Amino acid sequence: MTSSLQICLPADTDNYCVMGNPISHSKSPQIHKIFAEQTDQNLFYQAILVDPDCFSEALSEFQRLGGKGLNITVPFKGDACNAVDHLTARAKKAAAVNTIWFDKKGESHGDTTDATGLVNDLRANDIQLQDKNILILGAGGAVRGVLSGLLEQGVQSITIANRTHSRAEELVTNYGSDERLSASEFTDLKSGFFDIIINGTSASLYGELLPIDDTLAMNTCCYDMVYADADTCFVKWARENGARIALDGLGMLVHQAAASFYIWRDVSPQTSSVIEIIRSKS
Ligand code: ATR
Numbered sequence: 001m002t003s004s005l006q007i008c009l010p011a012d013t014d015n016y017c018v019m020g021n022p023i024s025h026s027k028s029p030q031i032h033k034i035f036a037e038q039t040d041q042n043l044f045y046q047a048i049l050v051d052p053d054c055f056s057e058a059l060s061e062f063q064r065l066g067g068k069g070l071n072i073t074v075p076f077k078g079d080a081c082n083a084v085d086h087l088t089a090r091a092k093k094a095a096a097v098n099t100i101w102f103d104k105k106g107e108s109h110g111d112t113t114d115a116t117g118l119v120n121d122l123r124a125n126d127i128q129l130q131d132k133n134i135l136i137l138g139a140g141g142a143v144r145g146v147l148s149g150l151l152e153q154g155v156q157s158i159t160i161a162n163r164t165h166s167r168a169e170e171l172v173t174n175y176g177s178d179e180r181l182s183a184s185e186f187t188d189l190k191s192g193f194f195d196i197i198i199n200g201t202s203a204s205l206y207g208e209l210l211p212i213d214d215t216l217a218m219n220t221c222c223y224d225m226v227y228a229d230a231d232t233c234f235v236k237w238a239r240e241n242g243a244r245i246a247l248d249g250l251g252m253l254v255h256q257a258a259a260s261f262y263i264w265r266d267v268s269p270q271t272s273s274v275i276e277i278i279r280s281k282s
Pocket of ligand 1: 140167
């Protein structure tokens with residue numbers, strides 16, 4: 001296991017990283033390398049494997065060595081939220097941080113760009129959210145991270161269905177007065193009602209299908225927040241059951257990376273070509 005004390009930053013460049021565990025599968029170094037070349041930015045971005053109990057130590061060490069900014073992935077998004085000095089409003093709402101930077105006083109700031117990543121990828125694929133009825137599958141950290149971003153897009157309704165129903169109810173309760181949100185059992189979902197189905201569970205990571213009716217997919221846009229080199233089982237399920245559009249989460253990953261890059265460098269990289277490059281290398 002890499003300890004934070006083994007972090008090594010090259011000189012004469014601005015250093016960034018993604019910290020997580022596991023991390024070897026991460027496409028973020030590739031994505032940020034392409035962004036940097038594209039926008040002519042002198043920076044180095046590496047993936048750092050951090051011991052489960054060592055996140056705040058690793059963060060401090062990265063800053064001490066002169067690191068400029070970090071992305072945070074599983075399982076440290078909650079730890080990052082607790083470790084930073086300042087949170088943006090959306091990070092506070094999501095109780096998760098995926099982007100950190102340091103100000104001139106050396107204080108750390110945390111934000112989450114996951115919702116921006118999802119919304120921008122949906123938009124890039126001509127999937128409109130305004131006035132739409134959305135079904136979200138799952139009620140874990142990934143869903144919590146994107147919920148307020150989706151609500152801000154003027155959706156008609158969001159139904160959250162989760163294997164453990166009480167977690168879906170809890171998420172809805174946390175949003176208190178927003179009447180557009182409701183929780184449902186998988187078995188109570190009505191076919192023909194939803195325009196967009198977003199899979200925010202981690203089931204695809206294990207190749208598992210959700211116990212939902214096949215007819216739900218018909219004529220919908222289905223989006224799996226998980227990405228994989230081959231079609232995820234949710235994407236396959238959507239295609240086989242008449243979805244109009246079926247997408248995995250690679251675009252969301254690239255768009256959330258672009259939003260982090262903008263926070264750090266004040267430059268917006270071009271995303272569609274990067275999605276194509278990463279897809280072609282899979
Ligand atoms: P993450 O940060 O990836 O969201 P998480 O907080 O552990 O991780 O949440 C995982 C989500 O995937 C949960 O909604 C989980 O359902 P439970 O709350 O019932 O555990 C869901 N999930 C994982 N595997 C699943 C499966 N095989 N079938 C249905 N839901 C699954």
